[in-house]
Amino acid sequence: MxxxxxxxxxxxxxxxxxxxxxxxxxxxxxxxxxxxxxxxxxxxxxxxxxxxxxxxxxxxxxxxxxxxxxxxxxxxxxxxxxxxxxxxxxxxxxxxxxxxxxxxxxxxxxxxxxxxxxxxxxxxxxxxxxxxxxxxxxxxxxxxxxxxxxxxxxxxxxxxxxxxxxxxxxxxxxxxxxxxxxxxxxxxxxxxxxxxxxxxxxxxxxxxxxxxxxxxxxxxxxxxxxxxxxxxxGVTSDDQIPILSNPDFIPIMSIYANVSLVKWIQEGQSVSYGRNFIATKPTKVATVSIGYADGIPRLLSNQGFEVLIHGKHCKVIGNICMDQCMVDVTDVENVKEGDICCFVGQMGQERVTIDTISRLAKTINNETMSAIAARVPRLEKR
Missing domain, CATH: 3.20.20.10 (Alanine racemase)
Known part of the structure; x- marks a missing residue:
């Protein structure tokens, strides 16, 4: 990575x-x-x-x-x-x-x-x-x-x-x-x-x-x-669409962002615009520096979408913002500013696919990938 x-x-x-x-x-x-x-x-x-x-x-x-x-x-x-x-x-x-x-x-x-x-x-x-x-x-x-x-x-x-x-x-x-x-x-x-x-x-x-x-x-x-x-x-429009062949494709794109802040919130406190997530218990929240202006669909908000931090699945909570989103990292130890969050790709033994994003956003991979903003650098894997 x-x-x-x-x-x-x-x-x-x-x-x-x-x-x-x-x-x-x-x-x-x-x-x-x-x-x-x-x-x-x-x-x-x-x-x-x-x-x-x-x-x-x-x-x-x-x-x-x-x-x-x-x-x-x-x-x-x-x-x-x-x-x-x-x-x-x-x-x-x-x-x-x-x-x-x-x-x-x-x-x-x-x-x-x-x-x-x-x-x-x-x-x-x-x-x-x-x-x-x-x-x-x-x-x-x-x-x-x-x-x-x-x-x-x-x-x-x-x-x-x-x-x-x-x-x-x-x-x-x-x-x-x-x-x-x-x-x-x-x-x-x-x-x-x-x-x-x-x-x-x-x-x-x-x-x-x-x-x-x-x-x-x-x-x-x-x-x-x-x-x-x-x-x-290395992908199709949706990996749940049945096909008549069995190719062994390798997805070539991964998407990452940095954690910018980690904080604890208490029961009753809300997260992001619209207050669509309200904590029911003390919750450790990581703010991640990517949002819908980068190509992460706002439609993913409050859909149970999970990203990877320290190789563990963590749920995105509250509405996704233009440049940032928030993630529940209560069960992940030692998350800190500068850590890497994986939105698409593999981290450790776990994987997040572009297909999951597209299905939750009610679209296809063609649109999801094409919508990734120019301000997000494309780096060649070495």
Whole structure:
């Protein structure tokens, strides 16, 4: 465990990414891995994660926006980068200047991008996004409404180099009959689009459709790439969601903070805003220097959430504050200012998981980890 100069910090085991990528590769066979590093790699550090994955052999990265792509380029990441989301018109020039691949969020958007590229005598690299059921971005190709003509037309735009095609699963995490049927139909529709392009004499380029749960539950689909985000970080959205595979992932993130004060309060005294905890007996309370502005959800307040101090489980009491929270350490000896409190990770023989935080906060790990504030340093585990 590292000790930071900060009051609260994350410790990231970047080397464990190699192990997690190995586990992903076992599931998807010959399919290559596109590392999704959007949202600062879900709070883990996009540049550091990309560098580690590149050492392993990942040659394609996915981000959500042009600024995320430029950050990778400015930090020496020269592998291919796909922007999965929208790039505003005023930033189109970065796409060809920095060799960045843009997803085509609609046919109208593709036309606009093509006109810009033609006007600037440029060729812009793109991937065609097909909406097989997410109803978010892409050209709709669903049983009720198929726009194959627009997909074909995208590939034939003069100044766009459409080098790939992809879609996205909304319910690949759900093993219920309806969701399984829906996802399997998405796979069928996606393959139908690819076959239709072949009939038109069009090479669709690289194909990718599997997100993290697509990898876990629909393993080897024979695509060119898969798109893991959480998985190379060693976690799923919720470890209580059943899956059809059995990977041996290693969680790479731990979260720690310092104890700033230890005091005894008496029966009848209350703790924190709202007075939602009132002592029923003499209680030893440790104030810990982390709060909801650091990314510890306020919804954890008064939910029985336990952290680790001196390797022992201790309950968070009262409302979590912006920069601090309070912990009952009555049964732990010799707790003092400067001691380390573990919110996620292992201390001694005990462990606290990110999944526990997410479930109590009624959300998923994707959101919990992405919400960890920039002011919390990410330190590399040595």
């Amino acid at each position: 590292l000790k930071s100069y900060s009051r609260a910090w994350c410790e990231i085991d970047y080397k464990a990414i190699n192990h997690n990528l190995d586990e992903i590769q076992k599931l998807v066979g010959k399919t290559k891995i596109m590392g999704i590093v959007k949202a600062n790699a879900y709070g883990h550090g996009d540049v550091a994660c990309a560098r580690q994955m590149a050492k392993w052999g990942v040659d394609f990265f996915g981000v959500s926006s042009i600024d995320e792509a430029l950050n990778l380029r400015e930090n020496g990441i020269d592998q291919d980068i796909l922007i999965l989301g929208y790039t505003p018109v005023e930033h189109f020039h970065y796409l060809y200047e920095k060799n960045i691949v843009q997803s085509l969020v609609s046919f109208e958007y593709a036309q606009k991008l093509n006109a810009f590229a033609k006007e600037n005598d440029a060729m812009i690299r793109c991937h065609c996004k097909v909406d097989t059921g997410m109803c978010r971005t892409g050209i709709i190709y669903q049983d009720q409404d198929k726009h194959m003509d627009q997909i074909i037309a995208e590939y034939r735009l003069s100044n766009l180099s459409v080098e790939g095609i992809f879609s996205h699963f909304p319910v690949s995490d759900d093993l219920g009959v309806d969701s399984r049927t829906f996802t399997e139909n998405q796979i069928r529709l996606f393959k139908e689009v690819i076959d239709n392009l072949k009939k038109e004499g069009i090479d669709c380029g690289i194909k990718h459709i599997q997100n993290s749960y697509g990898i876990l539950n629909y393993m080897d689909l024979g695509m060119d790439y898969c798109r893991p985000g959480l998985l190379y970080m």
